[in-house]
Amino acid sequence: MDGQAILLRLTSTxxxxxxxxxDHHGDPTAVVERSAILxxxxxxxxxxxxxxxxxxxxxxxxxxxxxEREFGPRFEVVYHLYSLPHNHRLRLKVRVEEDDARAPxxxxxxxxxxxxxxxxxxxxxxxxxxxxxxxxxLMYEEFQGHPxxxxxxxxxxxxxxxxxx
Amino acid sequence: xxxxxxxxIYLGEGSGTGSGSQHLYVNMGPxxxxxxxxxxxxxxxxxxxxxxxxxxxxxxxxxxxxxCEAGPYNNAIPYTDRLNYxxxxxxxxxxxxxxxxxxxxxxxxRCKYVRVIMSEISRVSDHLTCIGASAMELGAFTVFLxxxxxxxxxxxxxxxxxxxxxxxxxARVGGVKADLPDAFGVKVRKAFKETRQxxxxxxKLLTGNRIFMDRMVGVGALSREDTIAYAITGxxxxxxxxxxxxxxxQPYWAYDHVEFEIPTGRNGDNYDRYLVRMAEMEQSxxxxxxxxxxxxxxxxxxxxxxxxxxPASYVDLGKQGKTEGLLLIPITLSPNLxxxxxxxxxxxxxxxxxxxxxxxxxxxxxxxxxxxxxxxIMDGYGIRPPKGEAYFAVEGANGELGFYIVSDxxxxxxxxxxxxxxxxxxxxxxxxxxxxxxxxxxxTFGSINMIAGELDR
Numbered sequence: 243m244d245g246q247a248i249l250l251r252l253t254s255t256x257x258x259x260x261x262x263x264x265d266h267h268g269d270p271t272a273v274v275e276r277s278a279i280l281x282x283x284x285x286x287x288x289x290x291x292x293x294x295x296x297x298x299x300x301x302x303x304x305x306x307x308x309x310e311r312e313f314g315p316r317f318e319v320v321y322h323l324y325s326l327p328h329n330h331r332l333r334l335k336v337r338v339e340e341d342d343a344r345a346p347x348x349x350x351x352x353x354x355x356x357x358x359x360x361x362x363x364x365x366x367x368x369x370x371x372x373x374x375x376x377x378x379x380l381m382y383e384e385f386q387g388h389p390x391x392x393x394x395x396x397x398x399x400x401x402x403x404x405x406x407x
Numbered sequence: 408x409x410x411x412x413x414x415x416i417y418l419g420e421g422s423g424t425g426s427g428s429q430h431l432y433v434n435m436g437p438x439x440x441x442x443x444x445x446x447x448x449x450x451x452x453x454x455x456x457x458x459x460x461x462x463x464x465x466x467x468x469x470x471x472x473x474x475c476e477a478g479p480y481n482n483a484i485p486y487t488d489r490l491n492y493x494x495x496x497x498x499x500x501x502x503x504x505x506x507x508x509x510x511x512x513x514x515x516x517r518c519k520y521v522r523v524i525m526s527e528i529s530r531v532s533d534h535l536t537c538i539g540a541s542a543m544e545l546g547a548f549t550v551f552l553x554x555x556x557x558x559x560x561x562x563x564x565x566x567x568x569x570x571x572x573x574x575x576x577x578a579r580v581g582g583v584k585a586d587l588p589d590a591f592g593v594k595v596r597k598a599f600k601e602t603r604q605x606x607x608x609x610x611k612l613l614t615g616n617r618i619f620m621d622r623m624v625g626v627g628a629l630s631r632e633d634t635i636a637y638a639i640t641g642x643x644x645x646x647x648x649x650x651x652x653x654x655x656x657q658p659y660w661a662y663d664h665v666e667f668e669i670p671t672g673r674n675g676d677n678y679d680r681y682l683v684r685m686a687e688m689e690q691s692x693x694x695x696x697x698x699x700x701x702x703x704x705x706x707x708x709x710x711x712x713x714x715x716x717x718p719a720s721y722v723d724l725g726k727q728g729k730t731e732g733l734l735l736i737p738i739t740l741s742p743n744l745x746x747x748x749x750x751x752x753x754x755x756x757x758x759x760x761x762x763x764x765x766x767x768x769x770x771x772x773x774x775x776x777x778x779x780x781x782x783x784i785m786d787g788y789g790i791r792p793p794k795g796e797a798y799f800a801v802e803g804a805n806g807e808l809g810f811y812i813v814s815d816x817x818x819x820x821x822x823x824x825x826x827x828x829x830x831x832x833x834x835x836x837x838x839x840x841x842x843x844x845x846x847x848x849x850x851t852f853g854s855i856n857m858i859a860g861e862l863d864r
Contacts, residue, residue: 266797267508267509267511267746267795267796267797269796269797270797271796279462280543295635295636296635296638297638298638298800298807298809298826299638299798299809299811299824301811301824301826303813303821303822307815308815308821309794309815309816320811320824321813322798322809322826326635326649326651327550329656329657332796333798335670352636352637352638353633353636353834353835353838354636354637354638354831354834354835356834357830357831357833357834365472378465379464379465380464380465380468380863380864381465381468383466388475389470389473390472394473396473396474396476396477403450
């Protein structure tokens with residue numbers, strides 16, 4: 243299926259659950275309502291025409307300083323799906339507000355989501371509901387803040403940790 | 408496992424204390440030779456069997472993604488060298504191609520072939536390192552020395568082309584830094600001849616070796632379903648019998664013009680991973696040989712009637728505005744430009760003034776070239792892709808290496824995400840080693856080919 247057909251299938255199935263779609267640079271993309279995202283994953287994975295069986299990547303983007311997006315939902319959680327049987331790709335996105343920075347966890351569908359979501363929590367401070375073990379992944383436990391947020395200065399120092407002599 | 412990582416680990420805690428036997432917690436790494444100094448595995452043991460394991464990463468985190476946001480697009484290229492430091496060229500090209508996708512430009516034919524050639528040489532050196540190091544960790548030190556010897560031949564080629572062995576920074580958005588050196592094809596064939604000899608020797612040493620097979624066959628196996636569910640790509644997925652390769656599934660650059668096979672395994676264990684890597688090296692060398700034969704000349708337009716003049720007077724004429732015909736004269740301003748003189752520059756780089764720096768002859772010889780140069784170098788004026796987002800995947804040595812870039816229309820990337828190919832296998836490592844012996848951790852970890860530079864970024 244080409245990108246347009248995939249997006250059409252999604253919009254016809256989920257209707258208002260799909261906020262918007264685009265096909266820029268040949269990457270079909272759909273922004274999905276947070277409440278519908280798990281259902282959309284399950285549909286994408288199990289529908290015989292889609293069969294997106296690989297969660298290729300999961301990351302997030304902080305739109306705090308993006309032109310014309312300053313007031314909108316601050317974060318987008320971005321999922322890149324790939325279908326081995328059909329050799330096509332799809333990008334799904336979920337928008338989350340800063341004061342309610344949480345999204346449903348995809349660990350139940352793809353075990354790799356465990357580490358990807360831990361990294362997103364670590365870097366962006368977005369919580370994943372239903373995640374079995376949401377710890378920091380790349381940073382250490384005592385690290386303060388979430389470094390890939392746009393309001394985290396690139397030069398910021400962290401307090402030294404370790405035993406006090 | 409959350410509580411256990413915080414728990415103090417005492418040798419001696421475990422069996423013998425109290426009634427009955429207890430599990431023993433053993434900490435492997437980060438200061439452990441087989442963990443490369445950057446991974447910590449906390450294993451819960453029942454006797455010598457691993458019951459449970461937790462993997463801790465992040466010891467080599469260098470804020471790659473954050474640093475990329477801090478500078479113009481081309482500034483990220485040296486950072487990408489340090490992602491997979493065994494095959495840095497593939498990261499370089501992958502990042503550059505993602506920005507090109509955002510810009511909507513297509514590189515020249517010659518550049519595509521150069522990228523294919525250099526990527527495949529890198530892939531061979533990556534597999535050589537992986538097999539050599541993991542064999543060494545099993546005690547086969549000879550193999551390590553042989554493989555590093557072969558890698559040396561290939562790194563000499565890389566050095567010939569890029570001027571560096573590891574931190575190569577060879578790609579540019581819209582092209583590459585410089586052309587291949589003279590008689591490169593001859594050197595490649597000589598190096599490949601030596602490499603093939605080494606591979607044959609190593610094959611004889613390892614492939615049927617009783618000790619090696621005892622340690623590898625059936626160890627660290629992951630079923631096909633699990634491999635897919637963990638989003639594992641590359642040699643590990645192919646060892647499980649799925650012939651997915653980005654070069655074939657979604658051909659980029661010139662991969663649809665070369666013939667190659669995708670070796671696959673059946674059992675998904677360490678031994679199949681070894682066999683897949685060995686077979687892939689031969690295929691990569693095949694690709695390089697075909698690409699060298701097909702390397703197109705590119706649109707080199709030179710007015711050979713123009714006389715050569717010495718660089719000083721060339722620059723003088725340019726300053727005086729006497730640029731008529733000057734841009735057509737082939738001239739070598741400096742020996743440091745080797746490989747990137749004007750005719751070669753045209754063959755390798757996109758003719759797009761918004762993206763590619765002009766050849767140095769133009770920068771020093773005409774006001775237009777100078778202005779173009781500054782427009783790309785000045786803060787706030789560099790490469791400015793339109794607003795949007797793009798994901799571009801290449802086949803790295805460990806699997807799908809993806810870059811996801813979000814542009815806000817300025818000269819700095821708003822967000823750069825690297826999908827590291829050895830991240831998913833590391834996430835699945837506990838699954839691979841649970842139920843196996845402590846000694847099996849080492850070959851399984853070796854077969855993943857963990858590269859901390861891309862894992863931790």
